[in-house]
Amino acid sequence: xxxxxxxxxxxxxxxxxxxxxxxxxxxxxxxxxxARESLSISTLLANPKxxxxxxxxxxxDLNRQFRTDLLTDPTLGNYEQSRAKAxxxxxxxxxxxxxxxxxxLHNTTSNMGPCLLLVQQHPMYNLMAGYxxxxxxxxxxxxxxxxxxxxxxxxxxxxxxxxxxxxxxPQPQGCLRHDILEWMETLTGHILDFLELYxxxxxxxxxxxxxxxxxxxxxxxxxxxxxxxxxxVHKDLEDNDFKPLKKGDPMYITFxxxxxxxxxxxxxxxxxxxxxxxxxxxxxxxxxxxxxIDVYSQS
Amino acid sequence: xxxxxxxxxxxxxxxxxxxxxxxxxxxxxxxxxxARESLSISTLLANPKxxxxxxxxxxxDLNRQFRTDLLTDPTLGNYEQSRAKAxxxxxxxxxxxxxxxxxxLHNTTSNMGPCLLLVQQHPMYNLMAGYxxxxxxxxxxxxxxxxxxxxxxxxxxxxxxxxxxxxxxPQPQGCLRHDILEWMETLTGHILDFLELYxxxxxxxxxxxxxxxxxxxxxxxxxxxxxxxxxxVHKDLEDNDFKPLKKGDPMYITFxxxxxxxxxxxxxxxxxxxxxxxxxxxxxxxxxxxxxIDVYSQS
Numbered sequence: 001x002x003x004x005x006x007x008x009x010x011x012x013x014x015x016x017x018x019x020x021x022x023x024x025x026x027x028x029x030x031x032x033x034x035a036r037e038s039l040s041i042s043t044l045l046a047n048p049k050x051x052x053x054x055x056x057x058x059x060x061d062l063n064r065q066f067r068t069d070l071l072t073d074p075t076l077g078n079y080e081q082s083r084a085k086a087x088x089x090x091x092x093x094x095x096x097x098x099x100x101x102x103x104x105l106h107n108t109t110s111n112m113g114p115c116l117l118l119v120q121q122h123p124m125y126n127l128m129a130g131y132x133x134x135x136x137x138x139x140x141x142x143x144x145x146x147x148x149x150x151x152x153x154x155x156x157x158x159x160x161x162x163x164x165x166x167x168x169x170p171q172p173q174g175c176l177r178h179d180i181l182e183w184m185e186t187l188t189g190h191i192l193d194f195l196e197l198y199x200x201x202x203x204x205x206x207x208x209x210x211x212x213x214x215x216x217x218x219x220x221x222x223x224x225x226x227x228x229x230x231x232x233v234h235k236d237l238e239d240n241d242f243k244p245l246k247k248g249d250p251m252y253i254t255f256x257x258x259x260x261x262x263x264x265x266x267x268x269x270x271x272x273x274x275x276x277x278x279x280x281x282x283x284x285x286x287x288x289x290x291x292x293i294d295v296y297s298q299s
Numbered sequence: 300x301x302x303x304x305x306x307x308x309x310x311x312x313x314x315x316x317x318x319x320x321x322x323x324x325x326x327x328x329x330x331x332x333x334a335r336e337s338l339s340i341s342t343l344l345a346n347p348k349x350x351x352x353x354x355x356x357x358x359x360d361l362n363r364q365f366r367t368d369l370l371t372d373p374t375l376g377n378y379e380q381s382r383a384k385a386x387x388x389x390x391x392x393x394x395x396x397x398x399x400x401x402x403x404l405h406n407t408t409s410n411m412g413p414c415l416l417l418v419q420q421h422p423m424y425n426l427m428a429g430y431x432x433x434x435x436x437x438x439x440x441x442x443x444x445x446x447x448x449x450x451x452x453x454x455x456x457x458x459x460x461x462x463x464x465x466x467x468x469p470q471p472q473g474c475l476r477h478d479i480l481e482w483m484e485t486l487t488g489h490i491l492d493f494l495e496l497y498x499x500x501x502x503x504x505x506x507x508x509x510x511x512x513x514x515x516x517x518x519x520x521x522x523x524x525x526x527x528x529x530x531x532v533h534k535d536l537e538d539n540d541f542k543p544l545k546k547g548d549p550m551y552i553t554f555x556x557x558x559x560x561x562x563x564x565x566x567x568x569x570x571x572x573x574x575x576x577x578x579x580x581x582x583x584x585x586x587x588x589x590x591x592i593d594v595y596s597q598s
Contacts, residue, residue: 026554054578109471172408172471175575178534178552235477253477255325276474279353
């Protein structure tokens, strides 16, 4: 059976997402809080310069730089492109990773609660989803593992043999909330416990299946003829991440006070609703569909 | 009786506080929404370069530059120091203001709801407080008008003959929430209605007195020996702006998981709790005391 020995816990991939950054500081003072008998755990502050500047990034989003073609292109030399290559030296190449497991800690301004984001496929992730839901039912599990191959994935969390993202919100950028940090710490603890139990083949009885949300598409905010935002997310949708959005539900309101309704036939489950970090790309939210994870599935 | 004829509505004094900025855009398309018969209304985007950069400011906080000694010092030449002088040309000097009333629109990441911030003294503000509470009881009224003289005040809102700040939250920086924008638009409308009725001496019967919160002090987050944050605001206090904080209530939690209690003898009413914009100064919150405004008082 697969064994997970080495774990890298990464915080500050985005410099203004403070929970992971301050948890790293906490765990450096108190390594016993993340220690597990079968695991060798390292921590890494991914983007120290962006943290210093209280910015998501200086030149480019670091968490979009981990595609193999980008990592092997020496002409891409801005700060985050360089930092990604430096991190890949530490974490290893995707074909020969130095770590069995990479856990990347993120915050969102959206009301997503504690989330486990699965970005690769393996039976172990199904078991992890079952374990996490058993221990912390309020966790939302998001799947985005069947859209891209490993080499094509730009996420830092794909630099380990295995890897997941922990995403917790709502928290404003450059701000540290006790409740959000606590959720992140608790969820991280359950993931480490899972790995420990998995290594010892001592997992408890898990639910046969758990609910998850599978990524469908990103949605742009309505723009005017000058390419400027013409509307904002409607207050009936705001904060309702992972809740159903049905045809005819209010989705936006324009600055002319006109309500724009969701027109899709499929009921969807938005997340990253009104995320501040996506304003530069005019994204309003992501849409997901509800799916079931068979916890003991072998695929 | 005092008459208010000219009104300047200012948004984007902080470039990442989006409600006022987008309301200005909206009102430029729909000037009828802020038009009042007795008022001549102008709008101003105060810090366009900070808005472009989605930052509070480029070089220095613009809303700390409007002290008379700073405005008259030609050696202070960074972007916001220059922009403040440019704005003072438009709004006029404090002794000879071009506008009877300046309304400065702000957002906070703190859970302060819709707030009216009074920063100068005059019987008209007492009447305004009474009118606003009559029309919109959820408004919190904050007073900070007896700590500084007019010339010593660094706020843009002190650049008119009269002026107030509208402060609405919680909203992450660089994010636009429908509910928050709606609160700001509604509160601004009530203030303009008040000025109109005041000019015509047609105010309705107002409550004799209203509750308000008078600024006492700013409080720093606990720091470690390296000057770094050693704690965060406790979750029991987070989001409880304008609620009583009593001796023995949890105030912070350290990264060693120790709860720090409020030790003051006086029950206080914190606001700007965990405001993201104040992290660079390590401020955790402001403390206020509850006071009563006599609506028909002549002082």
